[in-house]
Amino acid sequence: MTPSLARRRRLVSAARSRLYAFALLAPAIIVVLLVIVYPLVVAGQMSFYDVHVFRRDRGFTGTPGWFNYIDMIENAAFWRSLRVTLGYVFWGTVGSFGIGLFTAVLLHQPFRGRFLARVLVMMPWPIPGVVAATIFMWMFNSSFGVINYLLLQVGLIESSIPWFTRAGPAFFAVTLATIWKGYPFFTVTLLAGMQSIPRELYEAARVDGANAVQQFRHITIAALRPVIGIALVISTLWLFRVFDIIFVMTGGGPSGATETLAIQIYREAFQYFQMSYAAAVGMVTLLLSVIATFVYLRATSKSFY
Amino acid sequence: MRTHRTFRRVLLALAIALAFAVQSTHAQGIVLQMPSWQATEPGTSDWWKALIAEFEAQNPGVTIEFTHEPFASYNQTMVTRFAGGNPPDIFHMPAANFMVYAQEGWLAPLDDRLAGIADVMGDWTPVQSVCEYEGQTLCVVVLGYGYVLGWNQAAFEAAGLAGPPTTSDELIEVAKALTVDTTGDGVVDRYGFVFPTVTHPGVETTATSFLFEADPDGHWVNEAGELNREAITFAWTQMRRLIADGSVPLGLDNNAKRQFFVEGRAAMMLEGPWIQGNINSAADDVRPGLQVAPTPFSGTVYGGASNVLAVPADIAPDRQELAWKFIELFTSEEWQAKYATVAGQPPARAGVLDDAFLAANVNMQRYVSEANAAKDFIPPGMAENYTRFRDLVVEATLAAVVQGQDIDAVLNQLQRDIGRMR
Numbered sequence: 001m002t003p004s005l006a007r008r009r010r011l012v013s014a015a016r017s018r019l020y021a022f023a024l025l026a027p028a029i030i031v032v033l034l035v036i037v038y039p040l041v042v043a044g045q046m047s048f049y050d051v052h053v054f055r056r057d058r059g060f061t062g063t064p065g066w067f068n069y070i071d072m073i074e075n076a077a078f079w080r081s082l083r084v085t086l087g088y089v090f091w092g093t094v095g096s097f098g099i100g101l102f103t104a105v106l107l108h109q110p111f112r113g114r115f116l117a118r119v120l121v122m123m124p125w126p127i128p129g130v131v132a133a134t135i136f137m138w139m140f141n142s143s144f145g146v147i148n149y150l151l152l153q154v155g156l157i158e159s160s161i162p163w164f165t166r167a168g169p170a171f172f173a174v175t176l177a178t179i180w181k182g183y184p185f186f187t188v189t190l191l192a193g194m195q196s197i198p199r200e201l202y203e204a205a206r207v208d209g210a211n212a213v214q215q216f217r218h219i220t221i222a223a224l225r226p227v228i229g230i231a232l233v234i235s236t237l238w239l240f241r242v243f244d245i246i247f248v249m250t251g252g253g254p255s256g257a258t259e260t261l262a263i264q265i266y267r268e269a270f271q272y273f274q275m276s277y278a279a280a281v282g283m284v285t286l287l288l289s290v291i292a293t294f295v296y297l298r299a300t301s302k303s304f305y
Numbered sequence: 306m307r308t309h310r311t312f313r314r315v316l317l318a319l320a321i322a323l324a325f326a327v328q329s330t331h332a333q334g335i336v337l338q339m340p341s342w343q344a345t346e347p348g349t350s351d352w353w354k355a356l357i358a359e360f361e362a363q364n365p366g367v368t369i370e371f372t373h374e375p376f377a378s379y380n381q382t383m384v385t386r387f388a389g390g391n392p393p394d395i396f397h398m399p400a401a402n403f404m405v406y407a408q409e410g411w412l413a414p415l416d417d418r419l420a421g422i423a424d425v426m427g428d429w430t431p432v433q434s435v436c437e438y439e440g441q442t443l444c445v446v447v448l449g450y451g452y453v454l455g456w457n458q459a460a461f462e463a464a465g466l467a468g469p470p471t472t473s474d475e476l477i478e479v480a481k482a483l484t485v486d487t488t489g490d491g492v493v494d495r496y497g498f499v500f501p502t503v504t505h506p507g508v509e510t511t512a513t514s515f516l517f518e519a520d521p522d523g524h525w526v527n528e529a530g531e532l533n534r535e536a537i538t539f540a541w542t543q544m545r546r547l548i549a550d551g552s553v554p555l556g557l558d559n560n561a562k563r564q565f566f567v568e569g570r571a572a573m574m575l576e577g578p579w580i581q582g583n584i585n586s587a588a589d590d591v592r593p594g595l596q597v598a599p600t601p602f603s604g605t606v607y608g609g610a611s612n613v614l615a616v617p618a619d620i621a622p623d624r625q626e627l628a629w630k631f632i633e634l635f636t637s638e639e640w641q642a643k644y645a646t647v648a649g650q651p652p653a654r655a656g657v658l659d660d661a662f663l664a665a666n667v668n669m670q671r672y673v674s675e676a677n678a679a680k681d682f683i684p685p686g687m688a689e690n691y692t693r694f695r696d697l698v699v700e701a702t703l704a705a706v707v708q709g710q711d712i713d714a715v716l717n718q719l720q721r722d723i724g725r726m727r
Contacts, residue, residue: 052408052409053384053388053405053409054388055388055409057390071725074725075725076718076721076722077722141556142554142555142556142557143554143556143557143561162502162555162556162707163556164503164556165502165503165555165556165703165707165708166707166708167708250503250504251503251504251505252504253503253504253699253700253703254503254504254700254703254704254707254708255700255701255703255704255708256700267696270380270381270384271380271381271692271693271696272690272692272693273384273405
């Protein structure tokens with residue numbers, strides 16, 4: 001066999017292998033293209049037209065342009081929603097992460113009844129968002145809610161707080177419901193991460209004289225960095241698109257105080273039937289999500305073991 | 306060979322089964338789809354079901370599939386169905402959403418058909434005009450309404466008050482007198498007046514009612530889109546006074562508002578004729594005291610068209626014909642009268658209720674008279690963007706009335722928002 005023939009055979013074999021790999025992946029690729037890429041392309045295309053109610057039979061008509069994006073930049077409601085969204089994502093992430101980390105550390109310790117405690121801590125996670133929102137809506141009800149009752153009983157307030165009529169209290173109530181719903185995700189992921197940290201690291205640290213806080217900071221947190229990064233990305237993406245909790249509790253009110261970009265997209269598309277404008281806001285939200293993902297992953301990708 | 310024979314037998318059996326299935330489908334006749342948010346509402350749904358039963362009896366082989374769709378997502382669901390080429394056959398919709406469907410060309414013109422029942426339409430509610438779009442009539446109004454004041458006679462008597470207020474100033478005074486801590490624990494047990502104070506269309510309803518008192522001939526905006534600043538300021542100021550007096554419970558939506566009134570925890574509320582359903586559902590010790598009166602805004606009544614029936618443009622002609630026959634039956638004297646006797650709502654057709662029925666139903670008299678006196682809630686030029694306009698008004702009203710923001714600043718922002726509406 002000449003060297004050139006052997007080389008050709010190797011190339012053919014490699015090409016066949018690649019073709020085979022692609023053939024195996026094809027169903028997944030097709031599904032991804034249909035379910036994710038195609039709607040994104042259509043939404044992106046729509047954002048450059050003036051479509052009120054999207055009809056496939058009509059397609060896109062008129063002259064495309066940046067007018068929806070210009071309209072969005074000039075719209076005070078968009079900037080207000082952007083501020084609300086960033087605040088909601090920030091406080092939602094900080095709150096969920098803080099409680100999630102605390103409960104993960106707690107549940108990582110061996111104690112009697114740990115299994116039951118783990119079940120109880122995870123309870124909010126499987127509860128549907130609408131149900132969670134309804135529970136909190138009743139709890140924060142200004143007339144007969146348990147929150148006002150408790151605050152009145154302990155003397156922290158003199159009269160009931162109308163939680164959903166003022167901007168600050170409404171935002172607080174919605175964010176608290178979101179944190180309650182979201183913290184078990186951090187608990188699960190961080191607990192799983194903690195269980196994979198080799199015990200020898202802690203033993204070595206103790207031998208070197210490290211105290212509990214130092215061990216926590218330099219071993220637990222340091223080892224968890226990649227897990228924290230992924231968990232933050234998933235949680236942030238979830239918070240960017242939370243709809244049910246906010247819509248049920250406040251509908252985005254009062255006066256837009258809890259109207260995140262997700263709520264604004266819904267209202268523009270399905271209440272006002274301005275689908276192109278909604279698509280433009282959706283594209284910006286997508287861009288923000290991508291940036292947040294990139295930042296988180298860059299900051300937390302390195303692990304020391 | 307045997308396998309081959311078995312295969313042929315299976316094929317034959319499948320063919321026979323298919324033939325029977327097709328036969329059976331033909332035997333079922335035509336099924337018309339009619340979704341509605343009222344399919345489970347007590348009273349109203351009973352009337353719809355009776356009307357459907359009558360239609361089916363008159364049209365053998367035709368059945369109507371009357372299904373419930375939640376009101377909150379009704380418009381979205383219907384728009385999706387129309388856009389997807391799968392509209393219902395008989396289209397029931399809230400009048401406020403009419404323009405969305407009219408602009409898309411989804412509704413069949415009814416002018417020729419309505420000409421055939423011109424005598425009936427001559428007696429139809431004046432708010433039938435909401436069904437007109439570009440010179441064509443695209444729907445028939447089911448319910449035209451005017452708002453009434455629900456008031457608790459027992460609470461009024463306990464407070465030593467003679468009767469319901471007739472102006473907004475009186476309303477504010479009476480509401481203050483009716484607000485009491487009956488148990489003496491420092492917590493208000495009964496409020497004088499109740500209206501929604503969270504994001505809800507009912508906020509616009511309340512504010513507009515006050516606004517109509519200040520300017521009976523005006524609205525939120527004129528035809529040029531300029532705000533009626535003086536009348537709006539009056540409305541918001543009056544509402545602020547109610548809140549400052551502590552006469553209104555804060556943080557309630559429309560459902561909670563009704564609940565407060567029905568339970569006797571609020572002495573007055575504004576509501577459409579569907580208040581009768583709330584009164585009927587009250588406890589035995591509260592119900593006798595719950596009365597209705599004209600709204601206390603110097604004779605100007607908030608109202609308009611509530612819901613309408615239409616025929617989709619993109620369904621088969623035979624289905625359009627049947628849908629129209631259904632609407633024609635709905636407009637008949639008998640079924641219009643039953644709209645009052647069964648559904649408890651004022652009929653759109655005038656003169657169908659006999660004097661004996663009206664004499665025995667004082668509230669129905671009120672609903673009919675207020676419906677006839679009502680002023681349309683949609684401002685001039687705002688029909689096409691009404692939902693957005695209403696939401697802007699709700700946001701602005703909450704900001705000015707509940708959050709106490711500067712009225713001029715809120716008005717300026719509202720003017721800007723209305724200016725950029727598309």
